Amino acid sequence: MHEELEGLEVVTVALDIDRSKALPWIEKANPTHRSVIDSAHITGELLGFTNVPMAVWIDEELNLVRPPEAAALHRSPSSDMEIPDDTPPDMKRLLSNVKAIPDVSVGYRDAVVDWVEKGSDSQYSLSPDQVMDASAQRTPEHSRAAAAFELGQYFFKQGNQEASRKYWRIAHEAQPDNWTYKRQAWTIETTPEGEPSDMLQAPTDVYEGSWLEDVVASGGGANYYKPPFA
Amino acid sequence: MLMDSLKVSPAVFTARTGWEIKPEGFCKGMQCVPIDSPLDYDGMLDVMRVAQPLGMELITDDASGISALGPESQTKVLAGVRAPELELPDHKGNPWRLKSMYGKKTLLVAWASW
Structure with a gap:
């Protein structure tokens, strides 16, 4: 542009x-x-x-x-x-929510x-x-999420994925509406087929959430973004 | 802010968090929080003593001893409308500083591969 x-x-x-x-x-x-x-x-x-x-x-x-x-x-x-x-059906549910994103x-x-x-x-x-x-208000829970996410990053870069997952779980729980924390962590996990990255961010044994389930829980694709000028 | 010790130099703390010691207390922008005796006898800052008054959550990984201090809370995410100091590498590895955009209108867009 x-x-x-x-x-x-x-x-x-x-x-x-x-x-x-x-x-x-x-x-x-x-x-x-x-x-x-x-x-x-x-x-x-x-x-x-x-x-x-x-x-x-x-x-x-x-x-x-x-x-x-x-x-x-x-x-x-x-x-x-x-x-x-x-x-x-599962893919249809996913795509329906993607399509509903404003x-x-x-x-x-x-x-x-x-x-x-x-x-x-x-x-x-x-x-x-x-x-x-x-500007959003930052709560103590948000501060805790930021600290946990940073610790998770540290351990990920050290090659200690188990520790990174532990702290990223804390970040997800502390600030569930922060998609960057969740999507970054989810996408690092492998697919059920063992692929190195999962763009669908599907359910895993590692984290409680997944892209689709968390979108649905927060009101569906229609609530995913708030268009600033629509 | 990652730390391998909960005693850090005031200069490092200021560089990483934006909070600095002034006569009226710990200050960032227009906000000041009075904190008694934040420094140890050796001039190092005791993070345990300032974290709570500043609303910064502290998490320590017991196994490694590494701690992370979250940003201040009970305030807005934006410290002010002034764009923050920011330096990041571009895709070729060259450093880029946000303040280099002075004099230009800038659309700063966040995206990700995921």
Whole structure:
């Protein structure tokens, strides 16, 4: 988008504990914008990213003018996918919830363009008080989740996966609405077939939750993201 | 913040958490929390003494002795609207600092391979 819009810089941040998982995606995209890797999820702690994709808007003075919120420039193909009648029930349930995820891209690109053109006069540029009001409250449980997640990262990088799982379970329990903690941990586990990574983040013997069950428990795909401009 | 000891230098604590010792107490941005005698006789900060007043949860792994201190709580996740100090490597390994975006409108987008 920065190529189309003079005056806007885009920086993408990959929240991937294992840098090598993010690199192939970046290399395939061959980005012309800055693409950085946050293997410690530090931006989650500092800015409040609790899922992906999320974004913040930062003005020329390095002030946030939008809080962390769901972000997308393009409608997801999954919003329009057809689910064949003969799809196995478990997969059908999964795909139905994926399809129900709100289209975050509605109005997003137009809002960014408006901000780039009008700056603080844009209706989408928030005042400092509005940004702070929109920032989530951090509870002691959230602090505990962050500490546990960091310990889990430490042990994962040490090759001690059992210890990492122990602390990531604590993080999941302490802050169940933080999808970055859960999805990062789930995807490291192997599939029932022994594949090295499970993009479906299906149930395992390791963690209590799974993507589908946790989405359903939180109200279904329709509640997964809150589109900021819809 | 990971630690292999619960005694850390005040400078390290400030660099990692943003909290610094001032005459009025431990301060971060506009917020100050009075804490009596946070330093040991050797000038090191006793993390056990400051964690609770700052609302920072501390977890210690008994087997390894490694501890992690969570961020302050009972406050907003954003410490303020000023973009935080942030340095991350880009995909080629080159360091990138958020403050290098000064003078530009920036859309900072989080994504993941998962």
